[in-house]
Amino acid sequence: MLDSLPVTWVAGVGQAKAKALQDLGIVTVGDLLHHFPVRYEDRRILTLEAQASSDKVTVRAVVEGMATVRWQNRRSLLRARLLVDQRHRVTGLWFNQPYLKEKLTDGRVVIVSGKFDPARRTLVVSHTDFGSGDSGRYGRWAPVYRASQAISSAQLQTLIERALEQYGNQVEELLPQALTQRYRLCTHAKALRWMHRPDGEEALKQARRRLVFEEFLCFQLQLQWTRHRREGNLDGTGREVPEDAFRIFEDSLPHPLTGAQRRVCLQILDRLQRPAPMRLLVQGDVGSGKTWVALWAVYAMARAGGQSALMAPTEILAEQHFREAVARLEPLGLRVGLVTGSTPGKVRQERVAQLARGEMDLVVGTHALLTEDVQFRDLGLVITDEQHRFGVQQRAGLRQKGGRPDVLFLSATPIPRTLAMAIYGDIDVGVLDELPAGRKPVVTRWLPLAQEDRAIRLVRRELAAGRRAYVVAPLVEDSEQLADVASATQLASRLSEAFAGYSVGLLHGRMSSRDKDEVMRAFVEGRMQVLISTTVIEVGIHVPEATVMMVYHAERFGLAQLHQLRGRVGRGRWQSYCILLSDAEGEMARRRLETLVETQDGFVIAERDLELRGPGELFGVRQSGLPEFMVGDLTRDFRVMEVARDEAVRAMESGDFWLLPSWRPLREHLQRQMQSAPVRD
Numbered sequence: 001m002l003d004s005l006p007v008t009w010v011a012g013v014g015q016a017k018a019k020a021l022q023d024l025g026i027v028t029v030g031d032l033l034h035h036f037p038v039r040y041e042d043r044r045i046l047t048l049e050a051q052a053s054s055d056k057v058t059v060r061a062v063v064e065g066m067a068t069v070r071w072q073n074r075r076s077l078l079r080a081r082l083l084v085d086q087r088h089r090v091t092g093l094w095f096n097q098p099y100l101k102e103k104l105t106d107g108r109v110v111i112v113s114g115k116f117d118p119a120r121r122t123l124v125v126s127h128t129d130f131g132s133g134d135s136g137r138y139g140r141w142a143p144v145y146r147a148s149q150a151i152s153s154a155q156l157q158t159l160i161e162r163a164l165e166q167y168g169n170q171v172e173e174l175l176p177q178a179l180t181q182r183y184r185l186c187t188h189a190k191a192l193r194w195m196h197r198p199d200g201e202e203a204l205k206q207a208r209r210r211l212v213f214e215e216f217l218c219f220q221l222q223l224q225w226t227r228h229r230r231e232g233n234l235d236g237t238g239r240e241v242p243e244d245a246f247r248i249f250e251d252s253l254p255h256p257l258t259g260a261q262r263r264v265c266l267q268i269l270d271r272l273q274r275p276a277p278m279r280l281l282v283q284g285d286v287g288s289g290k291t292w293v294a295l296w297a298v299y300a301m302a303r304a305g306g307q308s309a310l311m312a313p314t315e316i317l318a319e320q321h322f323r324e325a326v327a328r329l330e331p332l333g334l335r336v337g338l339v340t341g342s343t344p345g346k347v348r349q350e351r352v353a354q355l356a357r358g359e360m361d362l363v364v365g366t367h368a369l370l371t372e373d374v375q376f377r378d379l380g381l382v383i384t385d386e387q388h389r390f391g392v393q394q395r396a397g398l399r400q401k402g403g404r405p406d407v408l409f410l411s412a413t414p415i416p417r418t419l420a421m422a423i424y425g426d427i428d429v430g431v432l433d434e435l436p437a438g439r440k441p442v443v444t445r446w447l448p449l450a451q452e453d454r455a456i457r458l459v460r461r462e463l464a465a466g467r468r469a470y471v472v473a474p475l476v477e478d479s480e481q482l483a484d485v486a487s488a489t490q491l492a493s494r495l496s497e498a499f500a501g502y503s504v505g506l507l508h509g510r511m512s513s514r515d516k517d518e519v520m521r522a523f524v525e526g527r528m529q530v531l532i533s534t535t536v537i538e539v540g541i542h543v544p545e546a547t548v549m550m551v552y553h554a555e556r557f558g559l560a561q562l563h564q565l566r567g568r569v570g571r572g573r574w575q576s577y578c579i580l581l582s583d584a585e586g587e588m589a590r591r592r593l594e595t596l597v598e599t600q601d602g603f604v605i606a607e608r609d610l611e612l613r614g615p616g617e618l619f620g621v622r623q624s625g626l627p628e629f630m631v632g633d634l635t636r637d638f639r640v641m642e643v644a645r646d647e648a649v650r651a652m653e654s655g656d657f658w659l660l661p662s663w664r665p666l667r668e669h670l671q672r673q674m675q676s677a678p679v680r681d
């Protein structure tokens with residue numbers, strides 16, 4: 001109801017204020033009540049002495065003399081002399097608020113909050129109040145609102161206070177009692193009141209919890225609703241996989257599947273046979289054996305009569321998958337082909353023709369698979385490896401080559417399930433959180449750069465034993481700005497002496513793909529023993545003989561990225577080592593490196609990374625496609641997202657659509673989010 005009430009119904013909101021509010025996206029009374037503080041400030045008025053050591057002070061002062069404004073490059077600095085607590089002479093500084101000059105008249109009493117510099121005796125003011133200072137807004141938890149030139153945070157506070165007085169008891173309750181009771185949530189009305197006027201930390205926590213839950217639940221309901229509709233729409237595309245398929249596949253492997261692989265394989269079997277197309281994200285920690293799981297899906301699909309396509313981000317990876325596919329699937333009678341950019345025209349034509357005639361069960365390739373001439377007789381399964389490297393368009397492109405193919409995403413970046421859901425929309429997640437038996441943990445050490453020679457000695461020892469080593473640097477070439485950061489190019493020339501007698505190669509992103517492939521291939525095949533590189537090697541490459549990963553300036557890499565790099569070793573029978581060279585001193589950098597030394601569990605690392613850096617950082621803000629929530633924060637609140645998902649699933653399953661969001665702005669906001677979510681359909 002409050003959503004249809006124009007904001008002008010709040011006492012004191014005329015046309016001008018209404019316009020200013022509209023610019024902040026506030027049109028109705030409901031909007032105003034949901035304009036939450038961006039933060040809270042301690043604004044108790046105390047004496048300067050009592051607060052001098054804190055970050056921010058709030059004091060009562062009298063203006064002495066005239067305020068003056070100075071301009072520079074369109075920016076202004078307003079100065080006024082202030083007598084604080086009737087005894088301290090302090091210079092007040094206001095940045096970019098020239099309009100306050102008129103108000104700061106000689107003798108005027110003001111309450112100012114800001115940063116005090118005792119040495120210079122200056123106070124950089126962030127909040128100015130000309131009232132008596134007796135109103136309720138001076139307290140431990142003063143709200144600060146997103147404001148504008150036309151309307152200040154203080155004015156917003158006054159209006160919101162009024163709106164709460166006038167309409168606070170008409171706020172609708174959106175959640176059914178069963179839910180508020182189950183999770184001990186306060187009412188929506190109370191949450192609003194506490195957000196704007198918290199009387200302590202606990203109240204604020206309660207209020208946030210309630211609002212986050214509600215927001216995430218709405219989000220999840222939308223996801224589940226889309227899924228429900230999609231699945232409801234289908235007329236039997238489920239495939240029938242013969243019963244003996246899984247046993248035959250399992251028996252054909254050189255080693256038993258891990259428990260996790262088995263679980264995910266059975267999950268795939270189940271999804272393939274359902275009428276709705278499968279959309280499954282297989283998340284595997286580095287080295288957890290995603291490829292076999294993918295190959296099982298291919299085998300099952302072939303036994304059910306359909307073809308599969310597996311798309312990898314680079315030629316090297318495509319070839320690697322192809323080799324594994326040939327080794328595993330040809331003995332089982334499947335026909336496997338490779339199509340990449342460098343497949344010669346004639347061969348390509350032949351393979352494409354086989355695909356179209358249904359004489360090939362699996363095609364492995366790069367984005368070369370997307371070209372128009374590649375057609376299938378019956379494309380039943382699309383697998384994309386490291387899908388975050390492909391654009392949404394590309395993924396969709398391959399899918400369109402089939403009727404409604406099942407889709408499997410393979411991701412080597414372990415991310416908390418909730419985040420995966422938020423990113424991929426309604427998707428099932430299969431987790432490989434177990435390494436094949438017999439793998440030795442990679443010995444991980446963090447050394448200062450000055451002890452580089454210890455690492456070099458280790459590499460030499462391994463080389464002498466016939467193994468290979470990776471050396472990773474953060475830069476391609478030396479940079480003037482980062483004079484003391486090692487570059488791959490410089491390392492390559494410096495280290496070739498240290499590794500005399502072995503072939504040392506250089507790999508970086510500025511090389512042509514052909515050159516990159518050539519270097520990589522030499523390393524994979526053992527013609528080259530030391531690979532000096534930037535992070536271009538980070539994904540998916542499998543060289544069992546490589547036993548050392550040496551990373552220069554490790555603090556310059558993301559935690560997940562370092563974990564990926566470390567995952568390139570420890571893939572064979574031998575003990576492997578990861579040496580992180582870093583002089584990092586900051587608390588954050590230290591904690592990140594320590595995390596790596598302490599654990600090899602990618603999921604633990606991902607969660608730690610999430611805590612330390614936030615989801616945007618983890619995926620790169622731009623490509624993350626993460627929805628932005630108004631109150632909820634995926635970093636802090638991802639457990640709430642899990643609960644919300646369970647509730648949404650339950651609601652859908654029981655046909656309880658009671659609470660598809662009834663608060664309009666939230667609903668619209670979520671719809672926008674859904675539209676921009678990268679994977680839907």
Ligand SMILES: Nc1ncnc2c1ncn2[C@@H]1O[C@H](COP(=O)(O)OP(=O)(O)OP(=O)(O)O)[C@@H](O)[C@H]1O
Pocket residue numbers: 255256257258261284285286287288289290291292412436437539540541542567568571
């Ligand atoms: N159950 C298993 N037992 C023993 N070895 C296995 C098992 N599953 C897979 N492997 C082997 O482990 C190695 C790594 O597997 P794979 O390349 O699929 O890892 P991955 O999950 O793709 O890891 P990454 O993301 O680090 O590349 C391969 O040599 C594969 O043959």
